[in-house]
Amino acid sequence: GAGVSQSPSNKVTEKGKDVELRCDPISGHTALYWYRQSLGQGLEFLIYFQGNSAPDKSGLPSDRFSAERTGGSVSTLTIQRTQQEDSAVYLCASSLRGLAQLSSTDTQYFGPGTRLTVL
Amino acid sequence: EDQVTQSPEALRLQEGESSSLNCSYTVSGLRGLFWYRQDPGKGPEFLFTLYSAGEEKEKERLKATLTKKESFLHITAPKPEDSATYLCAVQVAQAGTALIFGKGTTLSVSS
Numbered sequence: 001g002a003g004v005s006q007s008p009s010n011k012v013t014e015k016g017k018d019v020e021l022r023c024d025p026i027s028g029h030t031a032l033y034w035y036r037q038s039l040g041q042g043l044e045f046l047i048y049f050q051g052n053s054a055p056d057k058s059g060l061p062s063d064r065f066s067a068e069r070t071g072g073s074v075s076t077l078t079i080q081r082t083q084q085e086d087s088a089v090y091l092c093a094s095s096l097r098g099l100a101q102l103s104s105t106d107t108q109y110f111g112p113g114t115r116l117t118v119l
Numbered sequence: 120e121d122q123v124t125q126s127p128e129a130l131r132l133q134e135g136e137s138s139s140l141n142c143s144y145t146v147s148g149l150r151g152l153f154w155y156r157q158d159p160g161k162g163p164e165f166l167f168t169l170y171s172a173g174e175e176k177e178k179e180r181l182k183a184t185l186t187k188k189e190s191f192l193h194i195t196a197p198k199p200e201d202s203a204t205y206l207c208a209v210q211v212a213q214a215g216t217a218l219i220f221g222k223g224t225t226l227s228v229s230s
Contacts, residue, residue: 004162033217042123043163043206043220059217091162107153108218110162 002026004111006092012117013082021077021114025094032075033095033108034067038088046090049075050098082118089113121146125207125221132228135196140205140224143189148212152190154183155206157223163206197228 005024013019025032034046045059049069060066064082069075079086093108122145132138144152151170155163167176169185176183180201182193192205204225208218 006162035220040222042222043208043218045217045219048217056217093162107165107168109165110155112160112162 004092004094004109006090006111006114008114009112010115010117012119014119015084016081018078018080019082019116021079021090021092021116023075023077023092023094023111025073025075025092026109029094029096029109030072031095031098031106031108032069033093034075034077035091035093036088037091037113043091046077048098079116082116084118087116087118089115121209121211121219123207123209123219123221125205125224127224128222129225130227132194132197132226134198134228134230137193137195137197139194140192140226141189142192142207142221144207144209145188146209146211146219150210150212152185153208153210153218154190154192155208157204157206166205194226197226199228199230202226202228 007022011019030051032049035043036046037043047060047067048056064080067077091110091113093110095106095108097106124143126141151168153168154166156166157163167183172185172187174185180195184191204223206223208220210218
């Protein structure tokens with residue numbers, strides 16, 4: 001079946017502009033995650049959505065970053081007033097059940113990412 | 120502080136030369152350990168989940184093992200197509216905690 005898709009695949013923007021990144025999760029997956037991958041760094045958790053619950057925003061680096069998930073499916077990550085340090089690959093993942101259940105793990109499946117370059 | 124460290128950062132092998140990648144972790148409680156493969160310009164591809172010490176899983180030339188402090192990804196007789204970055208991630212026991220990733224090991228296999 002279809003995997004996680006993200007758009008655009010590449011985005012070049014000027015410092016100070018706003019950008020929106022889109023993620024379409026695997027159909028039926030209740031949990032959705034955003035990560036950031038900078039050159040030479042590991043994946044950095046940004047935000048996590050689980051069903052209709054309030055999202056876990058604990059990884060967002062500043063208030064310029066926000067995300068929403070509409071209808072429990074598609075998610076949009078918005079970065080306002082972009083800075084050069086925001087340049088990175090932004091990865092989206094989805095999983096079937098999410099992180100709430102202590103009794104089991106839940107595999108996250110990743111999309112191809114959006115490469116953001118801020119000039 | 121929960122932490123995941125992968126070594127080496129980079130590994131060059133000849134085709135057929137077996138080796139191991141290491142993932143050591145310091146966490147408050149382990150719920151699961153994940154291995155992913157990432158090719159350049161692509162998202163991570165899931166390989167294995169390990170849950171408890173002593174567990175092993177295999178897929179083609181790859182075998183993942185887990186102890187109480189670390190995991191190994193053994194690559195037997197690698198081929199050039201095994202070249203990629205291998206990522207290790209842990210999910211800690213506290214409910215609602217996202218995956219913690221290591222920085223990865225970049226493997227290059229030459230023919």
